[in-house]
Amino acid sequence: MNAFKRKKNWYSSDRVMPKVLLGFSLISILTTFAIVFILLKESITFFSSVSVYDFFTGLKWEPLFAEPKFGVVPLILGTVMITFFSSIVALPVGLGSAIYLSEYAPDRVRTIVKPILEILAGIPTIVYGFFALTFVTPILQKIIPSTEVFNALSASIVVGIMIIPMISSLSEDAMMAVPRALRNGAYAVGSTKLEVAIKVVVPAALSGIIASFVLGLSRAVGETMIVALAAGLQPRISFNPLESIETLTAYIVQVSAGDIQYGSVEYLSIYAVGITLFAITLGMNLLANYISSKFREDYGG
Amino acid sequence: MKNFELQHIQRRKRSNRIMHILFLFSTMIGIVTLGILLVQIIAKGSGWISLDFFTHFSSRFPEKSGIKAAFFGTLWLMLITAPLTFIIGVSTAIYLEEYAKNTWLSRFIQTNISNLAGVPSVVYGLLGLTIFVRLFDLGRSLISGALTMTLLVLPVIIVAARESLKAVPNHQRNASLALGANPWQTILRVVLPSAMPGILTGSILSLSRAIGETAPLIVVGAASYIAFVPNSLFSDFTAMPIQIYSWAGRPEESFGQLAAAGIIVLLIMLLGMNLIAIMLRNKYQRS
Numbered sequence: 001m002n003a004f005k006r007k008k009n010w011y012s013s014d015r016v017m018p019k020v021l022l023g024f025s026l027i028s029i030l031t032t033f034a035i036v037f038i039l040l041k042e043s044i045t046f047f048s049s050v051s052v053y054d055f056f057t058g059l060k061w062e063p064l065f066a067e068p069k070f071g072v073v074p075l076i077l078g079t080v081m082i083t084f085f086s087s088i089v090a091l092p093v094g095l096g097s098a099i100y101l102s103e104y105a106p107d108r109v110r111t112i113v114k115p116i117l118e119i120l121a122g123i124p125t126i127v128y129g130f131f132a133l134t135f136v137t138p139i140l141q142k143i144i145p146s147t148e149v150f151n152a153l154s155a156s157i158v159v160g161i162m163i164i165p166m167i168s169s170l171s172e173d174a175m176m177a178v179p180r181a182l183r184n185g186a187y188a189v190g191s192t193k194l195e196v197a198i199k200v201v202v203p204a205a206l207s208g209i210i211a212s213f214v215l216g217l218s219r220a221v222g223e224t225m226i227v228a229l230a231a232g233l234q235p236r237i238s239f240n241p242l243e244s245i246e247t248l249t250a251y252i253v254q255v256s257a258g259d260i261q262y263g264s265v266e267y268l269s270i271y272a273v274g275i276t277l278f279a280i281t282l283g284m285n286l287l288a289n290y291i292s293s294k295f296r297e298d299y300g301g
Numbered sequence: 302m303k304n305f306e307l308q309h310i311q312r313r314k315r316s317n318r319i320m321h322i323l324f325l326f327s328t329m330i331g332i333v334t335l336g337i338l339l340v341q342i343i344a345k346g347s348g349w350i351s352l353d354f355f356t357h358f359s360s361r362f363p364e365k366s367g368i369k370a371a372f373f374g375t376l377w378l379m380l381i382t383a384p385l386t387f388i389i390g391v392s393t394a395i396y397l398e399e400y401a402k403n404t405w406l407s408r409f410i411q412t413n414i415s416n417l418a419g420v421p422s423v424v425y426g427l428l429g430l431t432i433f434v435r436l437f438d439l440g441r442s443l444i445s446g447a448l449t450m451t452l453l454v455l456p457v458i459i460v461a462a463r464e465s466l467k468a469v470p471n472h473q474r475n476a477s478l479a480l481g482a483n484p485w486q487t488i489l490r491v492v493l494p495s496a497m498p499g500i501l502t503g504s505i506l507s508l509s510r511a512i513g514e515t516a517p518l519i520v521v522g523a524a525s526y527i528a529f530v531p532n533s534l535f536s537d538f539t540a541m542p543i544q545i546y547s548w549a550g551r552p553e554e555s556f557g558q559l560a561a562a563g564i565i566v567l568l569i570m571l572l573g574m575n576l577i578a579i580m581l582r583n584k585y586q587r588s
Contacts, residue, residue: 014483018400024392025401025410028459031452032413035424038431096327104321105328113328120335122506122571124513126542127564130549131338134345134557164331192317215419222421224516225542229549249423249516256426256520262435270520274427278420285419 039278042271049265055272061235061246063255063266070269072276074235078245079280082156082227083220085241089160090216094167095209101168102175103197114169121165129229132158137230146242150232153241158230159220167216174208175201207295211288218284222277224249248277342568346561354562358528359544363555368563370527371544374443375512375570377531378540381447382511386458387504389451394462394500399488418456425453426520434521441522444534449521453514454507461503465496498581505578509571515542541567 047055050070058071097117101110137154141147147154178201186196202209232244233254246254252270260267357367393410401407429449439445469492477487493500518540526547527539541563548560 014485017485018396021392021396021400024389025396027389027452028393028414028417028455029410031428031455032417034432035420035428038428039424042431093327093330096324097331100321100324100328104324113332116332116335119575120331122509122575123335123338124515124542124567124571126513126515126545126549127338127342127568130545130560130564131341133549134561135337135341161331161334168328168331192313194317194320195313218419222423224421224423225546228516229546249421252423252427253516253519256430256522271427274424278424281419281421282416285416289415 035278039271039275042268043275046265046268046272050269050272059237061251063269068265070265070272072248072273074237075246075248075251075273076276077237078152078227078231078235079221079247079249079277081152081239081241081245082159082223082231082247083217085153085156086160086163086220087213087217089157090163090167090220091213093160094164094212094216095171097164097168098171098175098209099197099202102172103193103201117165117168120161121169123162125162125223125225126229128158128162129155129226132226132230140242144242148232148242148244150230150234150244151242152231152245155227155229155231156241159223159226162223162226163216163219166219167212170212170215171205171209174205174212177208178204207292211292214284214288214291218281218288221284222249222281224253228253248273248280252277339568342561342564345558346563346565349558349562350565354566359526359539359547363553363559366548366556366559368541368544368566370530371539371541371563372566373530374523374527374538374540374543377443377538378447378450379508379512381444381534382450382454383504383508385447385451386454386507386511390455390458390504390507391462391500393455393459394466395488395493397459398463398466399484399492414456414459418460422453422514423516423520425449426517428452429517429521440535441524441537442535443531443538446518446521446523446538446540449517450511450514453517454511457507457510458503461506462496462500465499465503466492468499469495498584502578502581505574505581509574509578512570512574513542513567515546518543519546541570 055070055072057073058069059073060069060071061074062069101113105113132154136157137147137149137151140151140154141149182200182204183196186200191199227247228250231247231250233246233250234244235246235251236243238245251273255266255270354367355372356369357365358370359368360366393414397407397410401410426449429445429452433439433445433448434441439448473491473495474487477491478484482490523539523543524537527537529536531538545560545563545567548556548563551557
């Protein structure tokens with residue numbers, strides 16, 4: 001029998017290892033619970049000194065004043081402004097380049113362009129922030145001299161550029177999944193490429209395209225370093241994109257980078273801002289999932 | 302054919318040509334921006350890159366400033382984050398691909414991972430600050446930063462590792478099982494070696510996400526002014542993106558150039574990591 005007796009290591013056991021692996025898998029669940037728990041817990045402490053109503057309806061965010069005011073509306077409007085202007089850049093350009101890559105581009109062009117877009121997607125946001133501050137802002141100031149050094153428009157344009165690759169590649173995936181037969185049918189009745197793209201492919205891939213838009217916008221909402229560097233740290237209600245504003249994310253960075261006392265209301269305020277941010281992005285991500293699964297046009301592969 | 306019909310066809314063809322150019326133009330926007338960005342940064346920063354730039358610490362005087370502390374800080378962060386993400390990420394992927402049945406638990410884990418991938422990185426900073434810095438009392442240290450980074454990039458490596466495990470053909474598993482190996486032996490000796498290049502590529506890509514992350518480290522409390530190289534897990538630390546952020550935020554032109562020089566070094570590190578990933582991918586595809 002000895003010949004059949006093999007060396008047994010602890011790690012070759014089929015009984016222990018699945019449990020160990022499951023244990024590691026639970027870390028991601030723990031992470032989610034921990035995020036929700038700490039955001040809730042510290043926010044609840046925060047809301048014991050600032051009322052929830054004042055927080056969500058207050059029009060002034062002045063945490064450092066002698067009589068601090070914690071009205072989150074200016075930060076939310078700042079975030080909305082960045083998201084809005086970046087979507088003006090990113091949605092048409094992202095969709096346009098997805099249509100080009102999926103319907104027009106020859107294979108040779110695709111194999112060159114796609115890796116370049118991947119590089120663009122892999123550039124750290126701090127680099128984009130520097131680019132916004134030192135390249136885009138001076139150009140804007142030359143065109144419109146009243147532009148402030150820190151302004152929402154410059155940050156928005158660059159956030160928009162940052163999310164182009166994401167929207168483009170997700171939309172392209174959705175369009176590539178549209179069966180050839182649908183296109184060929186349209187070509188057979190004499191359609192041009194444009195008509196096939198706009199009237200057949202885009203409608204057929206619409207759920208995926210809209211999901212990619214929502215995901216892209218959710219990235220813009222959560223984007224931090226570009227806005228912290230280029231959009232400024234001025235929490236104010238302004239509808240002028242050439243002025244400095246502050247977003248939810250930039251405020252968290254601003255407070256963290258400074259010296260704040262642990263346990264103070266100001267310290268706790270980053271959690272209240274954090275949970276607002278978390279709720280918005282989670283909502284958008286769930287919406288994107290819902291759209292792409294609920295309205296998926298199934299062509300049976 | 303009647304004249305107006307011809308005109309109609311010509312109009313449709315013309316709009317096709319115009320839109321073709323517009324679609325091409327939108328694709329070019331990204332590429333051109335990448336080009337401008339690189340040229341700008343190299344023009345600004347390349348003059349500042351010298352041996353001194355790597356051997357000096359940050360300073361009030363731009364000409365005496367260097368990235369030594371940040372460079373080693375980032376290196377340390379990566380050295381801690383890499384094995385942690387690899388072990389946790391690959392284990393999760395193996396569990397989900399090879400063991401998990403379609404139960405509520407495995408579906409729950411999967412939904413979780415895809416939701417975690419969408420959480421803004423600054424929120425991970427809050428998690429790290431509360432759990433690692435405060436609750437575990439690790440302080441504003443390297444290990445706090447590295448653990449936060451690990452959680453942040455886990456979804457990336459899990460997704461990549463699952464893809465490469467999925468790509469291993471089932472007949473290989475069956476052959477191993479038929480020879481009497483148990484499922485775990487099959488995974489360890491057959492499935493993993495075959496999926497390893499893809500897994501390694503995924504880990505490198507997840508690290509290249511970690512290397513550029515700034516916001517979570519600021520929240521966790523990386524200092525922007527450090528004049529020593531970290532010497533233990535519990536040292537205070539700074540990192541390349543933090544140093545770049547603190548230089549970029551200063552009004553003096555020369556600090557802006559220092560920031561650009563820091564960005565060049567960061568991008569070269571990223572490029573190196575991606576080249577390794579591409580080489581692994583090519584080697585894998587050939588064999």
